[in-house]
Amino acid sequence: MAEQGPINIMGAGLSGLAAATILAKAGHEVHVHDIRDDSGARFDGDFQALENWSMDVDFFDQLKQWGFDTSEFKATEFTEVDLIHPDDEITQARSPKVSYRIVERGTSSHTIDQGIKRQALAAGAKIHYKSRVKEEDCQIIACGPKGTSAVAYGEIFHTNHPNHIAFQLNDKLAPGAYSYLIIIDGVGLICTCLWRKQNKSDRFLNETIAWYDKHYPELNRQPIKRVGGKGDFTINANYLQDGRYYVGESGGLQDFMWGFGMRMAIWSGVLAAKDILGECDYDQEVRKQLLPYVKTSVANRWLMNRVGDRTFKMMCKSWMKDQKKRNDGLVWIGKLFRPTLLKGLLYRLVNPFMLKKDPKSMGRGVRRMPFRKSLK
Known part of the structure; x- marks a missing residue:
């Protein structure tokens, strides 16, 4: 459990604001610092997807359990998605459950960034924009990407x-x-x-x-x-270092294969806040609940890097065949994302070759997936 007193958070993105909301609701004095003009400014109004297949629990149910109001931002639900094969065949992946929720990122009032920001402010957190602070002066590090993968x-x-x-x-x-x-x-x-x-x-x-x-x-x-x-895709040796919690992208907590990151960003922010409140062990919970999915995504990315359209076509056909059998297109894609013994073994074999040490990681043992060279 961290020392009591004012809590400083570096980064007013989803993970930093999620942590701020939980802590402020618990009565802590919380200051969130961000070098940009506003939360979501880096995204410029683009759409992003909240996937709903990698875990059994619906992410919106998790948000409500943590005390977040999902009506504060616009989210459009889809149960059907066009799956476009490499040979231009278009099929539909369907599910009786919500497959995707599409949210907008940015500074408009209906974006998820502004929705979580409003809840942090309502809880009593103080947000300081255009504010540059040092990592060593903050308890929670929730910055955006430092490299490019x-x-x-x-x-x-x-x-x-x-x-x-x-x-x-x-x-x-x-x-x-x-x-x-x-x-x-x-x-x-x-x-x-x-x-x-x-x-x-x-x-x-x-x-x-x-x-x-x-x-x-x-x-x-x-x-x-x-x-x-x-x-920016990284694996960290330490998620709690010198009293600082590294959450979201700063902690490398996102999907290497297709880049899904919002769920883990908010989740890790919540876990960091709960550790400060004495309700859990952040490092332990990250390794138990989130890291297995990150490692699985590393194995998936290694495989994706080594296949092409022929294999992509096989994947699409297998997906549609499984959907016809189960009447649910989420089952096949869910299995692709979920940890297995085989994916765990593959991760251990390939990660030393995929990830490069970051010499500027302040002793956290960060290894980054480099941006691969272009094909000749």
Whole structure:
């Protein structure tokens, strides 16, 4: 349990604000510092997905259990997703349960960033923007990415198309990764993700947009702006170091395979706060509840780096075959994300070759997945 007194948090993203909310509700004096102008400013209004298949419990049920009001931000639920095969076949992955919740990131009032921020402020936390602090002066470190392991490029547009989501595996449009289409209430996003450096990388977005325009001609897109972001994927030897809790991206707590991170970000912030309140052991709970999923995603990323469209097609066919058998498309994809003995063994074999030591990690033993070199 950390010493009592004012608690300083570095980073006003989801993990930092989640921790601040829990602590402030418990009566602590909490100060959250962020170098940006506002929470969510780094995301520029793009859509992101809260997946709902990797664990048995629904993430919104977890949020409510932790005391968060999910009505404070807009979340659009989907039970059906277009699954686009590498050969351009389009099938539908369906489930009787919620598959995805799409939320917007950014500074608009309906975003998840602003929704969690309002709850932190209501609880009594003080948020200081444009405030630069040192790690050693904070109890919780909840910063964004420090390195680059992957990038995403997207275009936001107006459309009269109904709400829709599509997920595409195509090694030519998104080498080693995926592209996607999201439409929510007249605003759409087409995005391609790259886990490998590429010369003239903007061409991948241009070609991805052209693909969706061809295969979804009813989009009637009116471009608004282009957006971009990066992911930083790390494994930490220590999650609690010198009295500091490393949460969210700062703790390397996110999915290496496809980049899902919001669930673990909030969860780790909650666990850090509960440790400070004497309700759990943060390092122990991270290793028990979150790290097995991170390690599984490392093994998955290693496999994804070594296959191409032929294997992606096999994956899509297997997914659809399993859905037909079970009448639930979440079962197959859920198994892909969940820890198994085989994935655990694979992680132990491949992580020494995938991850490189970070010499600037302040003794935390951080190893980072480097941005892979471009194909010749």
